[in-house]
Amino acid sequence: MNSHGTTANEVVASHSVFGAPCWVTLTTRDLAAAEAFYHAVLGWEWRTGRLGEQYRFASVNGVPVAGVAAVDSVGRMAVAWTPYFAVCSADDTVARSQERGGTTAVGPLSFPPGRAALLADRDGAVFGIWEGELVSGWEDWRRAAPVFVKLHTRDAFDAAIFYAEVLGWESAETGxxxxxxxxxxxxxxxxxxxxxxxxxxxxxxxxDPTVRPRWEIHFAVADVAACVRAAQAHGGSAVYEGSGMEEAILRDPDGARFIVSSRPRR
Structure with missing residues (x-):
């Protein structure tokens, strides 16, 4: 995933930050409405890249931060935000996931210059994997977009074991x-x-058997209250507003859920 704003000396490959979140993608039924909503709420600018007219890249100050895909172009998948994790080999990662009870929804598929797959863990939480060049320098992406991604699940320790084995967390490999x-x-x-x-x-x-396991994306913003107002004014809604307005759970007009959080102090 390159040619969207990085220069040759900024190219970062997935193996250098393997196991870490490296990208987030929204699937939606209405690309134009999603572009307008996220521009109003998060200030994102939009452009088309190598993946065609049905996939848009969002950027902040010229740094690509997220992708938005039309649902029909990705197999009529659910409307949702999904995190992608960097891996050294998409094929090996899919095999490890399946061996440990995970499922494969899509892929691995080739998207020059890399390969991607969409998976679900043992409890059904959906996540993606990416092998190849990253959209932008990983550190630049981290500064420009998400604070972190968070998995809400029934058993954190069981989930951590699954992801550690599949994504190589706490392995003997450097980095x-x-x-x-x-x-x-x-x-x-x-x-x-x-x-x-x-x-x-x-x-x-x-x-808790009532929990519906899911990954949620936390985006860093300067003013949570302003994001809430913009979301409500552009067809979205606020599911939860934290005390002191340091965090809010929002839904876009298509129902996709995401979280805005105050920028962390450095």
Whole structure:
């Protein structure tokens, strides 16, 4: 995934940050409506890249941060935001997922200059994998877009074991992601930054069978309250607004759920 804003000396391959989130994609029924909504709420600018007219790239200050695909172009999949994790080999990752009870929805498919697949873990939470060049320099993407991605699931420890085995977390390879248990969550770090969290309640609590496992995307914004107002004014809604307006759960006009969070202090 390149030719969307990076220069030759900025090219970063998935193997250099394997196991970490490296991209997020929205599937939607109305590309034009999604572009207008996210431009109003998050200030994103849009352009078409190598993947054709049914896939748009969003950018912030020239840095590609997310993709939006028309549902019909991706097999009539559900409207949702999905995180993609960097891997060294899409084929090997799909095989490991299937061996451990995961399922494969799409792929691996070739999207020059790389390969992608859409998977689901043992509890049905959907995630993607990407092998190849990243859309933009990983550090630039991290600064410009998500704060982190978060998995809400029934059993955080079981989920962490699945993803560690499939994505290579805490492996012996140089540069792998580190996993720790902090504040009732499994926390994933890459190059020192928190890039993902897995949550299922207090450590002593039994798994909750009513939870619908899902990955959620947290986008960094300067003004959460302004995002809430813009979402409501452009056909979206606020599911939850946190105290002090440091975080809000929003839905876009098509029903896709995402989270806006105050920019972390550096």
């Amino acid at each position: 792998c992601c580190e996993v720790r248990y902090e504040d009732n969550e499994v926390v994933l770090r890459s190059q020192g930054d928190v890039v993902a969290r897995i949550h299922s309640g207090a450590v002593e609590a039994a798994p």
